[in-house]
Amino acid sequence: MISYFCCRNTLRPLKQDTASFLHQTFARTFYNRSLEVEHLTTRLKAPPQFTVLLGPPSSGKTALARHVATQTRLNNTPKFHPLIIDLREVNTSEKGSFLNAFIDDGLRTAVRDTFWGFMSNVAEVAALGVSANLRDSHPSPQKAATVFRELGSRLKPFSLSHHGERPPVLIIDEANAFKQIDDEATGAFLSFAVRITKQESKMHVIFTSSDSFFENWLKKRINPTHFNTLVVGDLPREEAYKYLLHLVETHPYLSSQNKNRLKSVNFDVPFRITGGRMFFIKQYVEQVHMSGYFEDPMDFEPTLTSCATLEDDFRGKAKTYKTKEALRVCQLLLNSNGYISFAGLTAVW
Template structure:
């Protein structure tokens, strides 16, 4: 054994020889090792930066927000009640997002927000990833911001590991896409986490409850004190019991402040009508909507709010058997009093004094109504134009005027065809009619055929017809009715019976009319003026002469006669543009109201009486 120790050991000599023989390979391996170390160091640095980024869920109020007490109170009442599925309807630029941000910015709510204007998903896979990350951040933020809820960091791990399992499955050559079952499992994880959140009691609440019981026991009066209290006069009882009750009430807020209040989760999707265009799978959408109903109506774990500016989103939810379980809140334009306050307090102080004489509220209100966004845009353009900007040269009026003329001209192409070819064909190679993009499909296949991929006709049947289904005469007739004195809206169902469902719906899709399924929270216009107009219209409708003159033989009843959904112009400036377009077509006088209008300069139209 000692002899073996004295022998020379050549271990590692081969590596030394290889390094000396191949110096280039050695330098290359060292460079690769250095590069790998730099990449690892950069990943660690980026992960630390990512961890420091705050994940904000609640909204911050918009700067310069103009309060609307009635709408805010309606939203607050919906959120203060039991958890529900609420659909917030309202036209574009009416202030839905601003109202929700103002209410949801309070500390009592914790929001999972998805703005589909800049949607972070466009298919089922990205939808799953977006939902999973938001839910993970929700419970991670909950564990860091609320005292005693540190254990809920483990709930965020469940979403993270489920997402990692799906990513590994895709990377390993498994399913190429995320399935509906993955969405269902994700929503089930969210349900169980919310259930544990509401059942969880932070550490310290038990000790505080025990201390409360000891205080109550110590504060109970003895038998001698009870006898003294019985012998006291009533007035003395009240006077002496008051301070003790006040001290107890003063201690109660202090004890409640020590306990962290649970925030109400709110699942908010803005511009929700874009969901059908982003997610093509009906099964996936049905799974998501059903799970939202379970979270609200059944388990009452969170509020769900869908804000939309598309009236047909209600029909789409009805087809999926969801709408009957939802609450509806309809947001309209401001009243005349609110609009005047906005004009005097927000807009007029920013206008130079030498230009203020050209801004008369009554004349501007006739054009822009209670649409505050249009008021702000016009006043800004008016100041930039140094006061030389008539209303008929404003941007919003020109757009409304151009849209009406485009719709009439393109609709006249269908009307100019022979009577046998008046019905638009099922398919056409050249689009006719002025169509506007709508994310809501006109016909939704609830149960797709298994042979739909092989049958080309079934695939093309779902493509909406590019031609207009209403004629120019029908559109002019509706415009004439909406511009009559005292007529603010038209009944949807009765107009569908007269003109056809497709014709009326295409007017809504063409951004000419807005369909309101229920009355708005705030009544638009002046309440006193509207009441006066309604009284006059009622008295006229009682007489035969006033009835025939009021309707002009059109057969479309007024707003007062029926209940149900109503049709109004999309904006007040659209109603104003309707009057101008009718004047251009020569049907703005009483003779034209009877169907004897002149022919158009822009399109070849038939006589009104021929319809």
């Protein structure tokens, strides 16, 4: 099932069996809106589920998941017990990188939240294995399965009496990096994610991804009935306007003249330039601060950069690799599965 938190700039017919939440989303520096927070909070208070948060880059998926999972009560005790693994920090070309990152982040989290204290036992299993053939430096599927089985055995089935309304939540940020990780632990982890949510009801699992094809990749490895997808999109016009005013009011260096100008301007102008993307709205305000007010979309730096790239590609201008770019392309070739996407190559420049 797919639920839409937000839409792009206009309303679109929703797919069958979808729910619509046409309110704003969240930036990395969290900008709170109650509906999305309430929806995800309610979801995390329910029996464990496997959730995939999809959305374009810089649409606020990570900030939303982290904010909800790290909420505190009035007495400053946590509502949930989050364990966050950021795959941006994982070396996708290194064998065993995911399992090592999982254990390291678990141990660090245990310092802040004693709920995860058993991660030291999980780390011992990872270091020693259960037999000599599991003590190799690169994790085999059997060793990875043993580690995740140990973790699962330390968790209790969800109930208010066991977790005191504070269930554990595992967040895998930028989960689309699994596609590049050459790590046999990935398959064992995906099986664990299904078992710990769907079958044993012990822990919530949330994947965030800005890769529109990640869901298809995941469906080839997991029965799609075992996870739910929530889509976090761009802001509708009204919420984008509120976010612009929030940025203007809280900007520490924006001049009074520019503040007044942005507050009084017809919002159709910045909305046409930014398209409701929070990341772009923030860039727009910052560019006004640095260079002064403008209305022409072609003066917007992200637009100029995109147009220059498209123009060079269309004209077929030759591009010469410098040392840094050449090394990066070599690394892409070594890490590829037989091909390199066009987007991957253009990102080198």
